[in-house]
Amino acid sequence: MKTSEKSLAGWYFLGGMIVIYFVLAFFKLEAVIDALFFVGRIFKTVLPVLLLIFALLIFFNASVSHEQISNFIGKSSGGKKWVVAVMAGILSAGPIYLWYPLLRDLHKKGVSHGFIVTFLYNRAIKLPLLPLLIFYFDWKYALTLLLVMVVFSLVQGVIFERIKF
Amino acid sequence: MQCFKNAAAQSAKILFNALPVLVGVILLIGAVSVFVSPSGFARIFSQNIFWDSLLGSALGSVFAGNPITSYILGGEFLKQGIGLIPVTAFLVAWVTVGVLQLPAEIVFFGRRFAFLRNGLSFVFSIAVALTTVLIYSHL
Numbered sequence: 001m002k003t004s005e006k007s008l009a010g011w012y013f014l015g016g017m018i019v020i021y022f023v024l025a026f027f028k029l030e031a032v033i034d035a036l037f038f039v040g041r042i043f044k045t046v047l048p049v050l051l052l053i054f055a056l057l058i059f060f061n062a063s064v065s066h067e068q069i070s071n072f073i074g075k076s077s078g079g080k081k082w083v084v085a086v087m088a089g090i091l092s093a094g095p096i097y098l099w100y101p102l103l104r105d106l107h108k109k110g111v112s113h114g115f116i117v118t119f120l121y122n123r124a125i126k127l128p129l130l131p132l133l134i135f136y137f138d139w140k141y142a143l144t145l146l147l148v149m150v151v152f153s154l155v156q157g158v159i160f161e162r163i164k165f
Numbered sequence: 166m167q168c169f170k171n172a173a174a175q176s177a178k179i180l181f182n183a184l185p186v187l188v189g190v191i192l193l194i195g196a197v198s199v200f201v202s203p204s205g206f207a208r209i210f211s212q213n214i215f216w217d218s219l220l221g222s223a224l225g226s227v228f229a230g231n232p233i234t235s236y237i238l239g240g241e242f243l244k245q246g247i248g249l250i251p252v253t254a255f256l257v258a259w260v261t262v263g264v265l266q267l268p269a270e271i272v273f274f275g276r277r278f279a280f281l282r283n284g285l286s287f288v289f290s291i292a293v294a295l296t297t298v299l300i301y302s303h304l
Contacts, residue, residue, distance in 0.1 A: 014188055031199050046187075057172075097263075
């Protein structure tokens with residue numbers, strides 16, 4: 001995909017979604033209104049996360065050089081990059097897709113695909129929701145699941161380190 | 166100060182370029198959440214551990230949203246007699262595989278990365294489920 005096509009792809013996608021909403025509205029207007037309210041609630045939830053990501057982008061662009069990123073979480077930074085990927089993934093908040101712009105920016109600065117997939121996999125671990133998982137299942141199950149997920153996130157990261165893109 | 170201004174402008178540009186995809190994904194999630202209910206799929210589980218695990222992963226991959234919803238649905242599936250492995254595969258795929266986010270992932274990271282990551286996460290959701298339940302049953 002050429003750069004100009006790539007930059008337009010997002011607008012085509014958004015345009016397509018708006019057309020789908022219009023078409024659905026012809027058949028089920030009430031459901032579309034429900035969907036729009038749902039979308040509104042999502043926007044309310046993601047706005048603080050978007051601000052956090054904006055702040056992180058400024059921080060990385062203003063005060064962290066490509067070399068520093070490369071040394072700390074870059075391709076040849078060794079074991080510590082995996083620890084950072086796991087911890088950052090677990091601690092990060094909000095929907096996964098909000099983190100894509102920041103991760104792409106970091107990738108351009110030397111962060112590996114392995115780091116990105118490990119970070120994204122660990123985003124699935126939500127510590128604030130742990131009590132709820134324990135409530136629906138039990139604590140032995142919840143802890144086992146979380147630990148197994150961390151291990152598999154690292155396996156996925158290592159696999160992606162070996163793939164050439 | 167100039168450095169901060171440049172960084173802020175650069176960051177605003179990155180987010181602005183990302184905005185149509187992010188808004189599109191949110192619209193897609195909104196439509197699927199209202200028009201399709203995952204709880205209605207409980208009856209297609211068949212008590213066959215292999216098929217049910219695949220089905221659990223597939224359902225979890227297609228639906229998106231707060232993981233709380235997946236815990237509630239997972240709890241309901243268990244009450245309906247669906248095994249712990251398929252339910253775990255469903256929970257894991259819900260948060261690791263993103264069919265609805267795929268268009269955004271393709272735009273940001275490329276088709277090969279997006280399909281490989283999601284494909285591997287789909288396979289891993291079953292592997293994680295098997296490993297978790299195997300360890301859990303011995304605790």
